[in-house]
Amino acid sequence: MRATFLPFSTPTIEDAEINEVVDSLKSGWITTGPKVKRFEEAFKAYVGAPFAIPLTSATAGLHLTLLALGIKEGDEIITTPMTFASTVSMIILCGGTPVLVDIEPGTLNIDVGRIREKITPRTRAIIPVHFAGQSCDMDPLFDLAREFGLTIIEDAAHAVGTEYKGRRIGSLESISIFSFHPNKNITTGEGGMVCTADENLAEEVSLMKFHGISREAWKRVTASGTPNYDILMPGFKYNMMDIQAAIGIHQLPRLDGFIDRRREIAEFYNQELAAVAELALPRYAPYQQRHAWHLYTPLLRIEQLAIGRDRFMEELKKYNIGSGLHYKAIHHHAWYREHMPVPDSELPNASYASERILSLPLFPKMTMDDARDVVAALTAVIAEFRR
Numbered sequence: 042m043r044a045t046f047l048p049f050s051t052p053t054i055e056d057a058e059i060n061e062v063v064d065s066l067k068s069g070w071i072t073t074g075p076k077v078k079r080f081e082e083a084f085k086a087y088v089g090a091p092f093a094i095p096l097t098s099a100t101a102g103l104h105l106t107l108l109a110l111g112i113k114e115g116d117e118i119i120t121t122p123m124t125f126a127s128t129v130s131m132i133i134l135c136g137g138t139p140v141l142v143d144i145e146p147g148t149l150n151i152d153v154g155r156i157r158e159k160i161t162p163r164t165r166a167i168i169p170v171h172f173a174g175q176s177c178d179m180d181p182l183f184d185l186a187r188e189f190g191l192t193i194i195e196d197a198a199h200a201v202g203t204e205y206k207g208r209r210i211g212s213l214e215s216i217s218i219f220s221f222h223p224n225k226n227i228t229t230g231e232g233g234m235v236c237t238a239d240e241n242l243a244e245e246v247s248l249m250k251f252h253g254i255s256r257e258a259w260k261r262v263t264a265s266g267t268p269n270y271d272i273l274m275p276g277f278k279y280n281m282m283d284i285q286a287a288i289g290i291h292q293l294p295r296l297d298g299f300i301d302r303r304r305e306i307a308e309f310y311n312q313e314l315a316a317v318a319e320l321a322l323p324r325y326a327p328y329q330q331r332h333a334w335h336l337y338t339p340l341l342r343i344e345q346l347a348i349g350r351d352r353f354m355e356e357l358k359k360y361n362i363g364s365g366l367h368y369k370a371i372h373h374h375a376w377y378r379e380h381m382p383v384p385d386s387e388l389p390n391a392s393y394a395s396e397r398i399l400s401l402p403l404f405p406k407m408t409m410d411d412a413r414d415v416v417a418a419l420t421a422v423i424a425e426f427r428r
C-alpha cells in the first residue's frame with residue numbers, strides 16, 4: 042500500500058506564482074490593481090471573449106450576472122441538478138425559481154432534449170453546467186434561446202480550456218462564468234471570471250462588483266488618479282485582488298499542459314477500469330469538443346456491491362486514496378428536500394448518479410504510479426465487497 046495519502050486534487054503552484062505573490066506583497070499594492078488587469082487581458086485573449094470581469098469567485102459571477110439580467114421573483118431559470126449548490130442558490134437568492142432538468146446518463150450534462158418541455162412564459166434563462174470540463178451541447182441550446190428569447194448563462198466553473206466544436210468556452214454567444222478555486226483547472230486561490238460579448242452586461246457586472254463605483258476606480262489612489270469617486274449604483278465587494286491575479290498570471294500559460302496531463306491520466310483510468318463491471322465510466326459526448334478533464338467521475342454499480350458509495354470512499358481511504366463527491370444532486374440536499382421537493386422519478390438519471398458518483402484523484406502533479414495506486418485500491422475494494 043502507498044505510504045502517503047493521495048488527495049483527490051491539489052493545485053500545481055510553482056516558484057513563478059510564489060515569486061509573483063511575493064512581488065505583490067512587497068510592492069505595496071495587494072488589492073485590485075495592475076496584476077488583475079494583466080490577468081483579465083490574458084484570460085480574455087485565451088478564451089476569446091470581448092469582455093472579462095475578474096471576481097472573487099464563480100459564485101459572485103453567477104450572483105452579479107443574474108442581478109444584471111434583472112432576474113426577480115417569479116422568473117424561472119432552467120438548470121441541472123448535477124452541480125455545485127451555488128448555481129442554484131444564486132437563482133434563489135436573486136428571487137428566481139430554479140427549474141431542474143434531468144441529465145444524460147453518460148456525460149452527466151443537462152439533457153438538452155428535455156429542456157423544451159420545461160419552458161414556460163416565465164422562463165428567462167438556462168444555466169448549463171459543463172460537467173467535469175466536458176461541454177454541453179450548445180447548438181440546440183442556442184436554438185432554444187433564439188426561439189424563446191432566453192439568455193444562456195454557462196456555468197463554466199469546470200470548463201477553463203474546454204472547447205465546443207472548435208470554439209473555446211468563453212467565446213460563444215452567451216455569458217460564461219469560470220471558477221479559479223484551488224481544485225479547478227487553474228487557480229487564483231479563490232477567484233472567478235465572467236466573460237461576455239455584451240458590453241452593457243459587462244459594464245453592469247463591473248460596477249456591481251465594487252460598490253457601484255465607476256470602473257477604473259482603483260486608479261483613484263494612484264498618482265494618475267483622483268481620490269474623489271461617485272457611487273453610480275449600490276454594489277457588492279466582489280473584486281479580485283492582485284495577490285490572487287499574481288497566481289493566475291502564471292497558471293494560465295500552463296493551462297494547456299495541465300489539460301494534456303489530466304487527459305493522460307483520465308485515459309489511463311478509462312483503459313485500466315474499462316473491464317471493471319462494478320463501475321460505469323464517464324462517456325465522451327458525440328460532438329467534437331475538447332474535454333478539459335476537471336473531474337474523473339465514474340458511477341459505482343452499488344447493486345453489485347455490499348456497500349454504498351459513502352462507505353466505498355471510506356474504504357478507499359484505508360488504501361491512502363482520497364476521492365471527491367461531485368455531486369450529491371441538488372434535490373437531495375436538505376434545504377431543497379424541504380423547500381423545493383422534486384421526486385426522484387422526475388430526475389431519474391441525476392437521482393441515480395447522486396447515490397453512485399465519486400471523483401477519483403485527477404490533477405496535473407499526479408504521477409502514473411499515483412494513478413496505478415488508485416486503480417489498485419479501487420479494484421481491491423471492489424474485490425472485497427463484491428456481492
Ligand SMILES: Cc1ncc(COP(=O)(O)O)c(C=O)c1O
Nearest residue numbers: 098099100125127198220221222
Ligand atoms: C459547477 C460549479 N458551479 C459553481 C461553482 C462555484 O465556484 P466558486 O467556488 O468559484 O464560487 C463551482 C465550484 O465548485 C462549481 O463546481
